[in-house]
Amino acid sequence: SQQGEEDPQALSIQEGENATMNCSYKTSINNLQWYRQNSGRGLVHLILIRSNEREKHSGRLRVTLDTSKKSSSLLITASRAADTASYFCATDFVNAYKLSFGAGTTVTVRA
């Protein structure tokens, strides 16, 4: 069974706008990671946030983590057409590093 659940399932935005997607999970975690997947391709790692961190930035990406609500958000600022992809959150657990993924958010950036 999948641990995470992304919201929304799909998002369509204009180039230059910001995209925000959320992830909720069920059990306590060690780390939470976000991955991007272009259609039919492998996953690309975007960012990892540890359970004792609340916010992390990487370039145009901003990730927040609220362990009390068991939720995370990914913000992509100033979106580009190349950001069109599916985005997945994945969680791992202490001493168990296999990843549990949600079903993903499909983002379409219109030129």
Next chain:
Amino acid sequence: DTGVSQNPRHKITKRGQNVTFRCDPISEHNRLYWYRQTLGQGPEFLTYFQNEAQLEKSRLLSDRFSAERPKGSFSTLEIQRTEQGDSAMYLCASSSLRGNQETQYFGPGTRLLVL
């Protein structure tokens, strides 16, 4: 290219046939994972190796599935007597544990279609 590679990239087979996929991880990574992804879903964990030892297998991995990592480098995933429900993308990832966190780097996947 120093990333994770998988072969073949695509495989079409008839129901009942056996198939084998190969994964070559990033060379210094001692952990190797297999995941399966069906359309519209996120990847689901199948099994993982630390060096040559298979440390965990998901309940998704029926007895028709077997994975090996004989020398702690490349890995193979074999599916015997394939069924149409085995059609999926099979993803391999490798990592190296640093402290209590690791980043798994994924290969491009092998897309299997069972007719």
